[in-house]
Amino acid sequence: MIPFDFDYCKAETIEEAIKAYTEFKESGKAPLYYGGGTEIVTLCRRGQISPGALIDIKSIPECRVLGIEGERAVFGSALSLSEIADSKAFPLLDRTCLGIADRTVRNRLTLGGNVCGRLPYREAILPFLLCEGEALIAEEKSTRWVPLKAIFDKRLKLAPGELLVQMAVPKEALELPYSVARKTKGGRIAYPIVSAAGVKAKGAIRIALSGAFAYPALLGSTSNFEEGVGATGPFVELIEPFARSFISDAWASSDYRRLLTELSVAQIFEELGVRKQ
Numbered sequence: 626m627i628p629f630d631f632d633y634c635k636a637e638t639i640e641e642a643i644k645a646y647t648e649f650k651e652s653g654k655a656p657l658y659y660g661g662g663t664e665i666v667t668l669c670r671r672g673q674i675s676p677g678a679l680i681d682i683k684s685i686p687e688c689r690v691l692g693i694e695g696e697r698a699v700f701g702s703a704l705s706l707s708e709i710a711d712s713k714a715f716p717l718l719d720r721t722c723l724g725i726a727d728r729t730v731r732n733r734l735t736l737g738g739n740v741c742g743r744l745p746y747r748e749a750i751l752p753f754l755l756c757e758g759e760a761l762i763a764e765e766k767s768t769r770w771v772p773l774k775a776i777f778d779k780r781l782k783l784a785p786g787e788l789l790v791q792m793a794v795p796k797e798a799l800e801l802p803y804s805v806a807r808k809t810k811g812g813r814i815a816y817p818i819v820s821a822a823g824v825k826a827k828g829a830i831r832i833a834l835s836g837a838f839a840y841p842a843l844l845g846s847t848s849n850f851e852e853g854v855g856a857t858g859p860f861v862e863l864i865e866p867f868a869r870s871f872i873s874d875a876w877a878s879s880d881y882r883r884l885l886t887e888l889s890v891a892q893i894f895e896e897l898g899v900r901k902q
């Protein structure tokens with residue numbers, strides 16, 4: 626329960642959602658778009674946020690799309706992580722979603738909420754970072770596709786009032802060889818100490834990480850993987866630029882996170898068919 630009064634609007638179209646946002650904002654209501662609501666409700670309960678209006682986007686048809694549209698494989702922002710995993714449309718994304726929480730919780734968590742939320746993990750973005758993903762962003766004047774490399778830097782850089790409508794990858798990305806390695810403390814259903822995902826594409830291996838840093842990140846790709854992987858193998862080159870970014874918290878020190886990251890990346894290289902030295 627949210628322990629204070631607020632306005633609620635169930636938007637049926639993108640235009641309605643954007644208009645509601647503008648009007649609530651103009652009347653000083655500090656509105657928020659509402660997906661599964663799990664993060665919003667938690668933060669309201671803790672007194673960390675107090676939105677005066679919530680705009681539910683789950684009935685907007687474009688936010689519920691899942692399928693191929695032209696050259697893109699498209700995933701609506703209001704799809705739950707269970708719906709995405711059950712679709713088996715994008716094996717790497719399915720696998721990533723299945724690592725998050727349990728089924729009952731995943732039935733509520735939305736793709737948009739995961740990607741736009743405040744938590745550092747945001748694991749559902751990893752497959753999109755790895756596969757040259759794009760975001761369909763709506764605002765008052767336009768709806769436009771933006772490559773993640775132009776709009777994602779530690780977080781999705783949405784301006785106030787902008788709505789994430791869909792995420793997409795090129796349809797060929799659905800077939801890319803992939804591997805994931807997720808390390809937790811205290812059981813599978815826990816936030817990751819390190820959640821690593823990798824794909825082999827265009828003669829290179831790309832790796833993206835969640836949990837290791839205060840934000841999800843795409844590491845540089847390495848194309849010399851034929852040389853093999855060892856303690857000084859190419860995966861160390863991927864990690865080194867982030868050496869000072871590993872976080873320490875109650876679950877793991879930065880050194881332990883780095884060790885688990887190295888092991889995870891090595892595991893991904895191995896599973897993607899790279900020789901060990």
Ligand SMILES: Cc1cc2nc3c(=O)[nH]c(=O)nc-3n(C[C@H](O)[C@H](O)[C@H](O)COP(=O)(O)OP(=O)(O)OC[C@H]3O[C@@H](n4cnc5c(N)ncnc54)[C@H](O)[C@@H]3O)c2cc1C
Nearest residue numbers: 658660661662663664665726735737738739746747748789
């Ligand atoms: C028990 C539990 C376990 C979890 N474990 C993990 C885990 O292991 N890994 C992980 O990555 N996450 C985990 N999470 C976090 C969870 O994935 C996110 O907090 C969640 O996905 C938020 O989704 P939601 O739909 O409930 O978001 P909401 O609470 O609806 O929204 C979150 C934020 O995103 C904004 N937002 C939502 N949709 C849009 C949109 N379309 N456009 C613009 N802004 C939008 C909202 O305004 C709000 O600020 C866990 C959460 C729970 C409850």
